[in-house]
Every structure is written in C-alpha cells, then in structure tokens.
Amino acid sequence: xxxxxxxxxxxxxxxxxxxxxxxxxxxxxxxxxxxxxxxxxxxxxxxxxxxxxxxxxxxxxxxxxxxxxxxxxxxxxxxxxxxxxxxxxxxxxxxxxxxxxxxxxxxxxxxxxxxxxxxxxxxxxxxxxxxxxxxxxxxxxxxxxxxxxxxxxxxxxxxxxxxxxxxxxxxxxxxxxxxxxxxxxxxxxxxxxxxxxxxxxxxxxxxxxxxxxxxxxxxxxxxxxxxxxxxxxxxxxxx
Amino acid sequence: xxxxxxxxxxxxxxxxxxxxxxxxxxxxxxxxxxxxxxxxxxxxxxxxxxxxxxxxxxxxxxxxxxxxxxxxxxxxxxxxxxxxxxxxxxxxxxxxxxxxxxxxxxxxxxxxxxxxxxxxxxxxxxxxxxxxxxxxxxxxxxxxxxxxxxxxxxxxxxxxxxxxxxxxxxxxxxxxxxxxxxxxxxxxxxxxxxxxxxxxxx
Numbered sequence: 001x002x003x004x005x006x007x008x009x010x011x012x013x014x015x016x017x018x019x020x021x022x023x024x025x026x027x028x029x030x031x032x033x034x035x036x037x038x039x040x041x042x043x044x045x046x047x048x049x050x051x052x053x054x055x056x057x058x059x060x061x062x063x064x065x066x067x068x069x070x071x072x073x074x075x076x077x078x079x080x081x082x083x084x085x086x087x088x089x090x091x092x093x094x095x096x097x098x099x100x101x102x103x104x105x106x107x108x109x110x111x112x113x114x115x116x117x118x119x120x121x122x123x124x125x126x127x128x129x130x131x132x133x134x135x136x137x138x139x140x141x142x143x144x145x146x147x148x149x150x151x152x153x154x155x156x157x158x159x160x161x162x163x164x165x166x167x168x169x170x171x172x173x174x175x176x177x178x179x180x181x182x183x184x185x186x187x188x189x190x191x192x193x194x195x196x197x198x199x200x201x202x203x204x205x206x207x208x209x210x211x212x213x214x215x216x217x218x219x220x221x222x223x224x225x226x227x228x229x230x231x232x233x234x235x236x237x238x239x
Numbered sequence: 240x241x242x243x244x245x246x247x248x249x250x251x252x253x254x255x256x257x258x259x260x261x262x263x264x265x266x267x268x269x270x271x272x273x274x275x276x277x278x279x280x281x282x283x284x285x286x287x288x289x290x291x292x293x294x295x296x297x298x299x300x301x302x303x304x305x306x307x308x309x310x311x312x313x314x315x316x317x318x319x320x321x322x323x324x325x326x327x328x329x330x331x332x333x334x335x336x337x338x339x340x341x342x343x344x345x346x347x348x349x350x351x352x353x354x355x356x357x358x359x360x361x362x363x364x365x366x367x368x369x370x371x372x373x374x375x376x377x378x379x380x381x382x383x384x385x386x387x388x389x390x391x392x393x394x395x396x397x398x399x400x401x402x403x404x405x406x407x408x409x410x411x412x413x414x415x416x417x418x419x420x421x422x423x424x425x426x427x428x429x430x431x432x433x434x435x436x437x438x439x440x441x
Contacts, residue, residue, distance in 0.1 A: 064432060064435060064436055084438065087435070087436065087437075087438040091436075092436035094436075098391055098426070099433055100429075100430070100433035100437070102433075102434070102439075103355065103383055104354045104386050108353060108354055142248060144390065146391065160437075
C-alpha cells in the first residue's frame with residue numbers, strides 16, 4: 001500500500017509546473033534571469049554550483065519566493081495569486097531538519113501537520129502510526145525529535161510534509177547533511193514517491209535517479225535534459 | 240536540562256496518563272496553591288507521601304521521577320541550610336519539602352501528558368482571549384516552538400563551544416556569544432520559512 005499518496009479530487013487536472021520568463025531580483029542581485037520551463041515529468045532534479053540560483057528556483061515552486069518578473073504556475077495555481085492553495089499542493093523539505101521539526105516528539109510533529117484537516121483524534125493517530133511505520137520510525141514515535149540521528153530527523157521532516165498528501169514535493173538539498181547510507185535511503189524514498197518530485201541536490205547519484213535534470217548557473221538554466229547528458233554538461237562546467 | 244522539557248513524556252496507560260490535560264493543569268494549580276498554606280511537618284509529609292503514591296499510580300520509572308527533581312537538588316540543599324540557620328529545623332524541612340513536592344508534581348504532569356495535549360489545553364484556555372484579538376492557535380504554536388527550541392539552542396551552544404575550544408578560546412565570552420546569537424537568528428529565519436512552507440501561516 002502506498003501511504004504517501006496524493007490527495008485526489010482536490011487538485012486541478014493540470015499537473016505541470018510552468019515557469020514563464022521568471023526573474024527574481026534580491027536587492028541588487030539578479031538571482032534568476034528569464035527562466036522558462038514546462039515540467040510535466042514526475043522526477044526532476046536541479047543541480048548547480050553554490051549561489052547559482054537553484055535554491056531560489058525551488059523556493060519559487062511553493063511561493064516561499066515570489067517572482068519579481070514573469071509567473072510560476074504549479075498544477076494550475078499561480079504562486080503569486082493563490083499562495084495558500086500552492087502551499088497545500090506543494091510540500092517542501094529543507095536541508096536542515098532541525099529547522100523544520102516543530103513539535104518535541106516524533107509522533108507529535110507528524111500529527112501537527114494534520115491539525116487543520118478535520119480528522120478525529122483516532123484518525124490522526126492511525127495516519128501518524130501508519131506514516132511512521134512506513135519510514136521505519138514507528139519505534140521512535142514517543143522519542144524526543146532532537147535525539148534522532150540526522151537521517152532519522154530528515155525522514156521525520158519528510159514524513160511530516162508527506163502525511164498531508166501534497167501533489168508535489170520539493171526538496172532543497174535534503175541529503176547534504178547526511179552520510180552515504182542515509183543519502184541513498186532518502187534519495188531512493190524521494191524518487192519512489194507517488195508525488196511529482198523536484199529535488200535540488202549536489203549529489204549526482206541522487207540526481208541520476210530523475211527523469212529530467214536541470215543545470216542552473218548564474219541564474220539561468222544552462223542545460224535541461226535526461227540525467228546522462230545533463231550531468232555530463234554539469235561536470236564539464238564544473239571542471 | 241533538555242530532558243526535563245522536550246520529550247519529558249513517558250508513555251503509559253495509567254489513570255493519570257488518561258486524565259485530560261486541562262484537568263491535570265487545574266489540579267496542579269489547586270494543589271500548588273493549597274500546598275502554600277501547609278505549614279506543619281506532618282502536612283508536608285502527607286503531601287510528599289501523596290506525590291510518591293501518584294508516581295506509583297502513574298507507573299513512572301524511578302529514574303525518570305528522579306530526573307524531575309534532580310535539577311533542583313542543589314537549590315534544596317542550600318535552601319535547607321539557610322532556612323535551618325535562620326528559622327530552625329522545622330521551617331527548613333517544611334519549606335524544602337514543599338518545594339520538592341511542587342517540582343515533583345509539575346514533573347508528574349509533564350511525564351504523564353503529551354506536549355500536544357498540553358498545548359491543546361493552553362489553546363482552549365486562551366480561546367476567550369480571541370475576543371480581544373489573540374489567536375489561540377498562535378499561542379499554542381509559540382509554546383510548542385519555545386519547548387522545541389530548547390534542545391536546538393543547547394545543541395547550538397555545544398557546537399559553538401567545541402569550535403571555540405578547538406581554537407583555544409574557551410574562556411572568551413564574546414567569541415561564544417556572537418556566533419550563538421547569529422546562529423540562533425539564522426535558525427529562527429529557517430524555522431519561519433519552514434512554518435510558511437508547511438502552511439501554518441495561512
């Protein structure tokens with residue numbers, strides 16, 4: 001059974017992410033310069049050097065950053081006009097799990113995501129238990145979140161986002177703080193999700209699991225292809 | 240320190256675990272107030288026996304029970320000595336036992352109540368304040384973040400202290416304070432972004 005399935009019947013039929021001539025200017029700096037993309041694929045990776053604009057690109061997708069020019073539409077929702085609907089549709093996982101875990105214990109943090117979903121306590125408990133079981137954190141349900149390992153914390157952060165059933169998951173360098181085993185585990189889980197997944201990463205092994213890879217450099221998408229040619233282009237740029 | 244706040248809950252199925260959080264908080268308030276009126280050694284002795292019985296009823300491991308009062312043990316010793324010297328042995332024992340019982344009772348509430356249930360009780364208590372513009376859910380969120388921030392900040396201080404020690408500057412207060420404050424502000428920024436991303440600001 002796939003637990004982290006998308007909610008059905010709540011999203012428009014249009015299941016694409018569309019960026020139309022997007023510019024983002026922060027202070028005096030042009031972080032993104034005229035990015036145009038149509039992303040119908042389910043598995044998308046974004047790679048690029050530090051400061052290239054890839055994290056800003058990820059933040060555009062759930063309205064954390066709004067374009068200063070152009071538009072971003074996610075599954076039919078314009079991020080500038082319909083922020084609340086975009087955030088319901090798009091889950092976001094950050095690099096540092098400590099910055100996104102809100103409640104003191106594991107189960108409580110997952111349950112906190114469901115507080116506005118109109119579920120009974122028993123339903124919340126059932127969904128939390130099933131979610132923690134699926135990611136292998138069931139035995140830690142009453143443990144303090146701060147005592148988990150880095151990999152377990154990132155799995156908890158991922159679970160707390162996915163338990164609400166978003167249609168899209170965006171992850172900004174979710175494996176940067178993890179060791180090799182946890183990087184592989186989290187990477188595999190991300191690509192195995194039912195959601196449309198966009199992963200910003202420095203890990204080329206994780207990126208290789210995508211259907212489409214975007215290479216970002218100096219605010220522009222400089223390569224956009226299947227993993228093989230896109231990652232080869234990225235390696236040439238970084239040489 | 241972190242263990243006494245975040246994650247103090249000890250799972251169980253006792254009557255105390257199943258009692259509503261609001262009722263336990265009200266009982267704690269009433270018991271604490273009543274305890275202040277107890278002035279005899281017999282009175283505080285009975286109160287102490289009741290607390291021990293409540294811990295037994297809750298089937299809380301003694302290691303966790305000790306963990307609730309351990310942080311105040313030095314305060315109790317100093318207070319006992321000062322009170323003994325100033326007011327005599329009876330007053331000293333009564334005052335210290337009263338403090339011990341109060342701390343143990345509060346600890347018992349934390350040990351038998353999930354943080355989420357405590358927050359829900361506080362939110363319910365703050366609901367009348369909605370008439371004057373206070374958002375009860377925000378009150379609950381602020382309390383949750385306060386509790387959650389304790390171990391995160393302790394961890395941050397530990398990391399900065401290790402870094403200073405590695406550079407041979409362990410006694411430089413400014414070298415500790417500046418990165419801790421900067422780190423805490425960055426953490427707060429990141430947390431704010433995560434709250435928005437989880438739709439908790441909508």
